[in-house]
Amino acid sequence: MSHFSYQDGVLCAENTPLAQIAQQFGSPTYIYSKAALVENFSAYADACKQHGRNDETALVCYSVKSNSNLAVLNLLGKLGSGFDIVSGGELLRVLAAGGSPRKVIFSGVGKSREEMQLALSHDILCFNVESIPELHRLNAVATEMGKKAAVSLRVNPNVDAKTHPYISTGLKDNKFGIAYEDTLTTYRVAAALPNIEVVGIDCHIGSQLLDDAPLLEAVDKLIELIDTLDAEGIHLHHLDIGGGIGINYDNDQPVAVGDYLARLFAKIDAWRKQKHGGAPIKVLFEPGRSIVGNAGILLTEVQYIKHGETKNFAIVDAAMNDLMRPAMYEAWHGVLPVQQRDSAVATYDVVGPVCESGDWLARSRELAIEEGDLLAIMSAGAYGMTMSSNYNTRGRAAEVMVDGDKVHLIRKREAASDLFALESLLP
Structure with a gap:
């Protein structure tokens, strides 16, 4: 409605x-509209529950950059949302709104030492790391603080999101993420760093996607990487598929969140049953626009x-x-x-x-x-x-x-x- x-x-x-x-x-x-915010967030949360996911196997991390008003963050936090942030300032907003730092993932290509220190001091859930230099800086900061930094690597799967070029983020010429062909090498570097704990894999291919086919194509590539890493002895605990689902601006017909998640979970469940004996992997989402x-x-x-x-x-x-x-x-x-x-x-x-x-x-x-x-x-x-x-x-x-x-x-x-x-x- x-x-x-x-x-x-x-x-x-x-x-x-x-x-x-x-x-x-x-x-x-x-x-x-408060009712619209609740309804839009619930589309994700309810679909997760319908497909057997609980707080241990699925987490919706609202993208703070889309709308960072404290009242919006507080409302979503009370509904159980985690938060995807891209700056230290956004972390402080989440904390001011009563959000849990253990439900925060920190994305972005240019994290400063001060931002890393702030996030580590609050024991956030995970850093989404986008380059080898960032890995080394994060390891150095964590070492200085006597901490271990949990990381996932943001992989650039070179998938065309078929959206506006300014909000397409998953192609080779975008500044985001680690090139698909460099992923294995980068994970090896991460696994060898003493104050880095490798916990996941992440991608985000773009925004305002009306069709979920590009998203599911990216998931196929991530699944292939997870199996390759498993064979290397690098075992991941979560799969973060980013956000990107579009909304209706001008008679647009975006894919329904429930339909997209049904196809996604079916794909993941079939893979885990075939290759991993049915062992679950936690799935993270980073929706923003589709909620607010x-x-x-x-x-x-x-x-x-x-x-x-x-x-x-x-x-x-x-x-x-x-x-x-x-x-x-x-x-x-x-x-x-x-x-x-x-x-x-x-x-x-x-x-x-x-x-x-x-x-x-x-x-x-x-x-x-x-x-x-x-x-x-x-x-x-x-x-x-x-x-x-x-x-x-x-x-x-x-x-x-x-x-x-x-x-x-x-x-x-x-x-x-x-x-x-x-x-x-x-x-």
């Missing part, structure tokens, strides 16, 4: 009219209607600094008027006030709107607020969480004074 829908011609979040939220909190504002993407919208107000010679513009108070995806990826987001009108429809580019021609949120949309109307930019829960900036000295948007007929402010709107509070004048 959609948790953002029209009721008597007024767009609502769950049971709350968006106009009421705008009146209380202003605009632009990110609005999330359609659980959030960006609410914005039309400031001006501008009729140009070749185009009409709806100039709104949200901008590329609030939602970067259209400018960066030419991403498509649905646009809905909060109040449905019977007036004439016109074609508009929905643009913001930032001083860039690239500052647009939607192009060529058929809308019946007037100045002062509210618009909802749909499917904005993932990579919206986390990619926002203060360009043009614009304060970042407020964030609210809707829970039925209750609305909670989960991040205050930034004031201009907040933006230069850390700056100093010359003496």
Whole structure:
């Protein structure tokens, strides 16, 4: 079901009219549905249970970079989620939200010594290591701290995710992971390091995948590697298949999470039965967009209607600094008027006030709107607020969480004074 829908011609979040939220909190504002977040996470958790997995054999690690608000992290942590992080700052967010460090996996190609020290001091579950130099640095840091670092190696399986090139991460020319043909050598290096404990294997081939065929192809390659490593005496405890399942932005038809996991578990179970006597291997997931993407919208107000010679513009108070995806990826987001009108429809580019021609949120949309109307930019829960900036000295948007007929402010709107509070004048 959609948790953002029209009721008597007024767009609502769950049971709350968006106009009421705008009146209380202003605009632009990110609005999330608690029910949608719970439903989307449960799609993963329930599928794991249906296929005989428990906490010891499956772990859903929410990708913090997709939406890192503390309220979102806290909610998912209470539902049993682990967390996939890519920075020390994200680890601190998870801890501040009450998340367990023993359910944290640390991904990313450029981990600093300080980030490694922070993660080791909190005894996180695992580092996803992406290069031999990183292995040596992590071993050195762990040695200095008198600890052992649990690692999985992120393998680049050279599988085409068939998605936007900026969010494709599993091909040979991507910066991520260890080349498939170098995997065995790298595992040998890892196994020989005294303060490294090899525990798993990881891959993540891209984002916004509508078809699970590339993911299952990557799993086949990982299975082959696990068997090769087993023969070498390097025994892995978990298989991390990353995230990447897409959402509906523009009549997209993403694979259902339950269907994908059913095929995945069938493949893994058949392999373990044939080659390993049925012994289980723990399976980790790193979903982000598929949990939060359609659980959030960006609410914005039309400031001006501008009729140009070749185009009409709806100039709104949200901008590329609030939602970067259209400018960066030419991403498509649905646009809905909060109040449905019977007036004439016109074609508009929905643009913001930032001083860039690239500052647009939607192009060529058929809308019946007037100045002062509210618009909802749909499917904005993932990579919206986390990619926002203060360009043009614009304060970042407020964030609210809707829970039925209750609305909670989960991040205050930034004031201009907040933006230069850390700056100093010359003496």
